[in-house]
Amino acid sequence: MAVLVPDITNPFYFDIIRGTQNQLKAAGYTQLLVDTEESAEMELDALQKMRKSADGFILAASRLSDEQLDNVSGSQPLVTINRASANAPTVVIDTPSAMIQALEHLVSLGHHSVCYVSGPPKSWSNSMRWKIFEDDSRQRGLETHRIGPFVPKTTSGAAAADAAVRTGATACIVFNDLLAIGMLQRFRERGIRVPEDISIVGCDDIFGADFCHPPLTTIASPIEQAGRVAVSMLLSQLNPIYSGSSRKLAVMPTHLTVRGSTGPAPDRKSG
Template sequence: MAPVREDARSGPRHVASVCHFCHDAAVPPPRRRATITDVAAAAGVAASTVSRAFTRPGRVNHATQARIMEVAAELGYAPNPAARALESGRTNTLALVVPDVTNPYFAGVIKGAERATATAGLTLVIADAQENPATEEQIVTRLGPAVDGFVLTASRLPDDALRRAAELNAVVLVNRAAPGLACIVSDFDTGARQIVDHLASLGHRALVYLGGPAESWSGARRWAGLRAAAQQAGMGATRFGPYTPTFASGPAAADAVLAAGATAVVAHNDILAIGVMTRLADRGVVVPDQVSVVGFDDIFGSDFCHPPLTTLAERTEDAGARAVETLVALGPAGRADRDVAPRVLPTQLVVRRSSGLAVS
């Protein structure tokens, strides 16, 4: 409540509270950002020389270059990115597009890409395609003139759309392959065999795969690997779905598994697998005593759920970093090349308590 001051003529009246520290302190005006002209004047050179010192340092005398950089640091000058882009034709900015920024799988890709971008002295912008191919294509079209290239992670775009994008910007794919485009992919064939061998060793004679989005390249590769490995091991393999790779899709997927009487389930990703386990627990089904559950990705938190999830780990940070390094090597003029070979990163099965002996 505001303090009350007694006035001899008019009686008590309220006075607004004032913070004397804030009231008395002088607020300094915002400092004007130093310009290239300021640096040139202080260094005793032409503005064009300052410009070359930042954009083409090899064309400036060593001593002059050092003096310009010293003065720029003292004045707090930094080149205007937009102006540099107009002059050089490069924005020094890369774009990373992911299908769902809330999916923990992509946190590793983002972290690796950000680290590699910073090392290269570039800026990274991140866009969320919302699991929608049309949205992804709009992002690529809209950001194209503003960036030097794209890292498209788990892209849902068809091959022809990816090639159109690569004709305008350098493009590198993560967990997606398309003819002629540089890509970083996980070894799902070996990983799928690890999963099947693990379940077979526990006595399971068949598995159900809960498939992800129909447009998911990695989902198709996972299923192809599981089906081939199961056939070699003499196991049955059935695919259900597609399911949205979210926790909310778990109940419907779990109900389908129970209706089929499956003893072993492999989910498209860990989030879906955790949603399945939650639904099974709600229905009184014990994991892994009655149903074994395996996921893909080894996301943060997959070892915190109950029971901890058996899952195929991928090198997501490594994938993000390698993708940016490849994009930088391509340069903004990178174009599709039919001789490009995918870079395959290893996978490893992490066995936890969600998988166990088959029901006899």
């Protein structure tokens, strides 16, 4: 079985890879791991080249277009993770409800101007997070900003932090933890205090998110379980023994883990 991920160096995918490997091993399959380097072209090329050698595919955070994904799902067994599809079975990490939790948290701290720090333009989860962010912020009467897109790595954090400061927002919700950690480093270099001057919320709760300074408030989910469920859904397409677990959609719950990177809005403290 082939597991395709956009960035093998991103700790978010470590638990997905562990979950898929353990489940595949228990079922008697070997896992083939492919890093598509955030490229839809590389992902599609890998799918085409491995069509005959792999029994099935798990696409984590696929960067394929809807049309491309529908085409490949019609010709080979596959399951997506964090990428909704009209045809392919999907495991979705419920970031929409977590975005609402994050906004509720920031509003409770007195923040009225919030910035969304965007990830890859071809990321389905990035689009969904922005939609929920925008809709919920409008209902709450918040001033909103969007910056990016940024490559979801710590090295993009400096540019993201500088852009966030220019918006005047007192809080940021960031596409992923790596980008958020890079922003924390840049704020520290500029003498901007977190959370006294600006609050930061990440997403994924990767290993190390609680080790940075300050520890990162972030959206957490059962990522390894998502990998296991994806394998079960894929096996149900291949083997009648697993037909009882056949389903088209599985939703993984999320929750906000509050740490030291979020605090009262500056105007509240000064007032």
